[in-house]
Amino acid sequence: xxxxxxxxxxxxxxxxxxxxxxxxxxxxxxxxxxxxxxxxxxxxxxxxxxxxxxxxxxxxxxxxxxxxxxxxxxxxxxxxxxxxxxxxxxxxxxxxxxxxxxxxxxxxxxxxxxxxxxxxxxxxxxxxxxxxxxxxxxxxxxxxxxxxxxxxxxxxxxxxxxxxxxxxxxxxxxxxxx
Amino acid sequence: xxxxxxxxxxxxxxxxxxxxxxxxxxxxxxxxxxxxxxxxxxxxxxxxxxxxxxxxxxxxxxxxxxxxxxxxxxxxxxxxxxxxxxxxxxxxxxxxxxxxxxxxxxxxxxxxxxxxxxxxxxxxxxxxxxxxxxxxxxxxxxxxxxxxxxxxxxxxxxxxxxxxxxxxxxxxxxxxxxxxxxxxxxxxxxxxxxxxxxxxxxxxxxxxxxxxxxxxxxxxxxxxxxxxxxxxxxxxxxxxxxxxxxxxxxxxxxxxxxxxxxxxxxxxxxxxxxxxxxxxxxxxxxxxxxxxxxxxxxxxxxxxxxxxxxxxxxxxxxxxxxxxxxxxxxxxxxxxxxxxxxxxxxxxxxxxxxxxxxxxxxxxxxxxxxxxxxxxxxxxxxxxxxxxxxxxxxxxxxxxxxxxxxxxxxxxxxxxxxxxxxxxxxxxxxxxxxxxxxxxxxxxx
Ligand SMILES: [Zn+2]
Ligand SMILES: [Zn+2]
Numbered sequence: 374x375x376x377x378x379x380x381x382x383x384x385x386x387x388x389x390x391x392x393x394x395x396x397x398x399x400x401x402x403x404x405x406x407x408x409x410x411x412x413x414x415x416x417x418x419x420x421x422x423x424x425x426x427x428x429x430x431x432x433x434x435x436x437x438x439x440x441x442x443x444x445x446x447x448x449x450x451x452x453x454x455x456x457x458x459x460x461x462x463x464x465x466x467x468x469x470x471x472x473x474x475x476x477x478x479x480x481x482x483x484x485x486x487x488x489x490x491x492x493x494x495x496x497x498x499x500x501x502x503x504x505x506x507x508x509x510x511x512x513x514x515x516x517x518x519x520x521x522x523x524x525x526x527x528x529x530x531x532x533x534x535x536x537x538x539x540x541x542x543x544x545x546x547x548x549x550x551x
Numbered sequence: 552x553x554x555x556x557x558x559x560x561x562x563x564x565x566x567x568x569x570x571x572x573x574x575x576x577x578x579x580x581x582x583x584x585x586x587x588x589x590x591x592x593x594x595x596x597x598x599x600x601x602x603x604x605x606x607x608x609x610x611x612x613x614x615x616x617x618x619x620x621x622x623x624x625x626x627x628x629x630x631x632x633x634x635x636x637x638x639x640x641x642x643x644x645x646x647x648x649x650x651x652x653x654x655x656x657x658x659x660x661x662x663x664x665x666x667x668x669x670x671x672x673x674x675x676x677x678x679x680x681x682x683x684x685x686x687x688x689x690x691x692x693x694x695x696x697x698x699x700x701x702x703x704x705x706x707x708x709x710x711x712x713x714x715x716x717x718x719x720x721x722x723x724x725x726x727x728x729x730x731x732x733x734x735x736x737x738x739x740x741x742x743x744x745x746x747x748x749x750x751x752x753x754x755x756x757x758x759x760x761x762x763x764x765x766x767x768x769x770x771x772x773x774x775x776x777x778x779x780x781x782x783x784x785x786x787x788x789x790x791x792x793x794x795x796x797x798x799x800x801x802x803x804x805x806x807x808x809x810x811x812x813x814x815x816x817x818x819x820x821x822x823x824x825x826x827x828x829x830x831x832x833x834x835x836x837x838x839x840x841x842x843x844x845x846x847x848x849x850x851x852x853x854x855x856x857x858x859x860x861x862x863x864x865x866x867x868x869x870x871x872x873x874x875x876x877x878x879x880x881x882x883x884x885x886x887x888x889x890x891x892x893x894x895x896x897x898x899x900x901x902x903x904x905x906x907x908x909x910x911x912x913x914x915x916x917x918x919x920x921x922x923x924x925x926x927x928x929x930x931x932x933x934x935x936x937x938x939x940x941x942x943x944x945x946x947x948x949x950x951x952x953x954x955x956x957x958x959x960x961x962x963x964x965x966x967x968x969x970x971x972x973x974x975x976x977x978x979x980x981x982x983x984x985x986x987x988x989x990x991x992x993x994x995x996x
Pocket of ligand 1 (some may be wrong): 504508514524525576
């Protein structure tokens with residue numbers, strides 16, 4: 374087993390399925406998964422004209438809260454995230470770096486005017502968290518239709534892929550722990 | 552496959568960082584440069600598959616850099632980044648051979664499409680295959696070209712209405728570019744961070760239109776194997792563009808009116824209410840008032856949508872835009888066909904100016920594309936243009952001197968956007984005489 378992956382639902386955001394996300398991650402990644410509670414002031418990252426939070430700055434703060442050197446941390450927030458040049462992002466990470474962040478904002482059915490579907494939201498969140506962590510473990514986008522590392526720029530694309538890695542990506546992740 | 556290389560040139564560190572991370576995650580080898588000089592230095596180390604250039608930078612601007620880059624690597628694939636306000640300059644960059652442009656903030660999906668198209672085109676070019684697809688399928692919407700007073704007026708209206716959230720009806724003959732205007736409204740509105748979803752109501756049979764707009768649940772009708780979201784739902788947060796709104800059936804009119812009033816609806820075969828917050832932009836070439844009078848279009852729906860109207864002039868009323876548009880289409884298809892840009896012979900230009908263009912800009916675009924396919928050599932000739940000029944306007948030899956003079960003055964004025972001083976110079980008469988003739992012939996400037 375490699376160094377631990379810390380999963381932080383930020384600022385007390387506790388969806389009913391938070392524990393299930395942890396379980397799915399433990400089943401997918403060959404690393405110990407630990408849930409941590411993290412709270413910090415998000416206001417400095419808020420861009421009022423866009424009504425969104427700056428993902429890169431948020432990522433830098435997460436990095437400072439990494440509980441253990443050598444580990445990875447992924448933050449999960451319900452705020453809408455952006456990076457300066459793009460309209461929005463589902464999440465962001467540093468390729469081969471220690472930190473990642475995922476926003477559930479545009480994973481909610483309600484963001485598209487649909488009735489809430491917690492089960493679907495959980496499934497999407499798991500996929501995006503695994504995807505961003507995959508980047509943190511050095512994986513780039515994969516062309517396999519079902520692989521979780523496939524790039525998805527809108528939510529229906531997230532629904533099309535599986536929550537797990539394809540054989541190639543899984544082998545690459547495993548090679549890192551060996 | 553070799554790792555693809557991309558160079559990002561932008562003076563803003565945050566933009567460089569974001570794009571660098573984005574492309575690294577997509578498997579690119581990424582280099583960044585903060586200005587033109589640094590970019591050119593990096594280029595000396597070897598070619599890049601794609602170079603992304605910010606248009607507005609202190610020091611060497613994006614346009615100059617593009618030129619310098621071409622001197623180093625003639626085949627460089629350049630994508631321009633621009634603020635919406637500078638789109639005209641970006642269009643200029645396309646003429647200089649940039650592959651495409653993206654307006655900030657960029658939709659992730661657009662970014663990924665443009666980059667994939669650029670790579671695809673590069674691969675094709677490398678295999679020395681000629682691209683047969685039209686550029687319209689390869690790239691983002693065409694920019695609006697129009698220096699004529701009438702189009703400038705349209706663009707002023709567009710800017711005014713874009714910022715509001717009110718419903719807009721775009722009217723004009725077919726082929727005048729109504730969808731382009733709708734997209735420009737969206738791009739300049741506060742909803743630009745969300746999608747614009749377009750539906751052509753006239754081209755879809757009524758039964759299909761219903762499920763197209765409202766979506767359906769699995770099993771809603773024979774063949775509905777999956778649940779599918781409707782266009783109204785997909786437009787949530789953004790803009791819904793309904794083209795040919797005058798063509799929808801009475802039943803659809805009722806359904807649509809209800810959605811506009813409540814912003815709620817149910818999918819076909821479903822009982823759950825769905826909410827959608829969208830801005831409506833519609834377009835038609837029909838006479839809506841007449842349809843209302845004939846009771847073919849509901850009056851209540853008419854008043855609901857007829858909040859703000861933009862009237863697009865037919866191409867023959869903006870003759871000053873004909874040649875700039877024609878040259879724009881030459882550039883566009885030259886890129887798609889991997890041909891050097893062609894020029895028009897004086898006779899070809901004259902016939903384009905004299906023709907009435909019943910199919911408007913779309914007809915002009917088709918004519919140019921066809922001429923570029925069949926034309927030989929670097930010049931497009933009169934014979935390459937399939938314009939039945941004689942049937943459209945009387946042959947000069949049958950006209951009286953007075954009629955001929957009137958026609959000629961009209962054309963010259965149009966070419967100079969109604970500028971009397973310039974037109975008088977071309978006609979070699981003084982301004983007072985020209986004013987007199989304009990009045991006598993009842994010409995409009
Ligand atoms: Zn990714
Ligand atoms: Zn994979």
